[in-house]
Amino acid sequence: xxxxxxxxxxxxxxxxxxxxxxxxxxxxxxxxxxxxxxxxxxxxxxxxxxxxxxxxxxxxxxxxxxxxxxxxxxxxxxxxxxxxxxxxxxxxxxxxxxxxxxxxxxxxxxxxxxxxxxxxxxxxxxxxxxxxxxxxxxxxxxxxxxxxxxxxxxxxxxxxxxxxxxxxxxxxxxxxxxxxxxxxxxxxxxxxxxxxxxxxxxxx
Numbered sequence: 001x002x003x004x005x006x007x008x009x010x011x012x013x014x015x016x017x018x019x020x021x022x023x024x025x026x027x028x029x030x031x032x033x034x035x036x037x038x039x040x041x042x043x044x045x046x047x048x049x050x051x052x053x054x055x056x057x058x059x060x061x062x063x064x065x066x067x068x069x070x071x072x073x074x075x076x077x078x079x080x081x082x083x084x085x086x087x088x089x090x091x092x093x094x095x096x097x098x099x100x101x102x103x104x105x106x107x108x109x110x111x112x113x114x115x116x117x118x119x120x121x122x123x124x125x126x127x128x129x130x131x132x133x134x135x136x137x138x139x140x141x142x143x144x145x146x147x148x149x150x151x152x153x154x155x156x157x158x159x160x161x162x163x164x165x166x167x168x169x170x171x172x173x174x175x176x177x178x179x180x181x182x183x184x185x186x187x188x189x190x191x192x193x194x195x196x197x198x199x200x201x202x203x204x
Contacts, residue, residue, distance in 0.1 A: 019125075031143070034143065036149065039148070039167050043167055043171040047174050047175060050119045053117070062110045065103065065107040069100075076100055123171070130167045131164050136162070148162065148163060148166050
């Protein structure tokens with residue numbers, strides 16, 4: 001068993017080193033534009049990877065659990081519409097205890113594990129890469145200084161912004177912009193469809 005684990009760990013290390021070398025080659029052309037631009041490109045690429053994985057990695061079990069959850073939740077909603085509130089409340093509680101709570105737990109757990117695989121794991125891999133390939137010594141070797149840029153401070157000593165901090169901040173910013181832009185596009189799409197639907201109704 002120990003020999004198997006040692007072999008597996010060695011293969012993982014080789015894979016990580018290969019991935020790091022591949023990323024180094026892909027990012028090398030951007031070095032001429034500076035570390036800030038390079039890390040921004042890497043952060044944007046990380047967001048694209050997680051978005052793609054969210055579309056590609058969907059288990060059959062997750063789809064089935066989602067259908068079951070929506071089914072039992074709709075039954076519970078119908079039960080709560082009863083005229084007798086106390087009776088409806090007891091019926092909803094019975095549905096929760098009999099089926100909905102278990103289905104929700106399985107659905108949540110499956111979604112959580114998928115989230116780790118599709119979002120958390122790629123981000124942590126990229127974060128580990130940034131921490132290693134854009135450390136202070138490496139930044140000095142590539143760009144002539146061990147930090148990205150300096151921010152003025154009240155105390156007089158400038159705040160030196162490192163690669164890991166910048167990567168995390170720009171990653172969160174890109175996710176936020178992606179979310180806001182998505183909301184705006186959905187809103188505009190709905191707004192453009194409404195007049196068409198109403199005009200068709202008037203014609204009929």
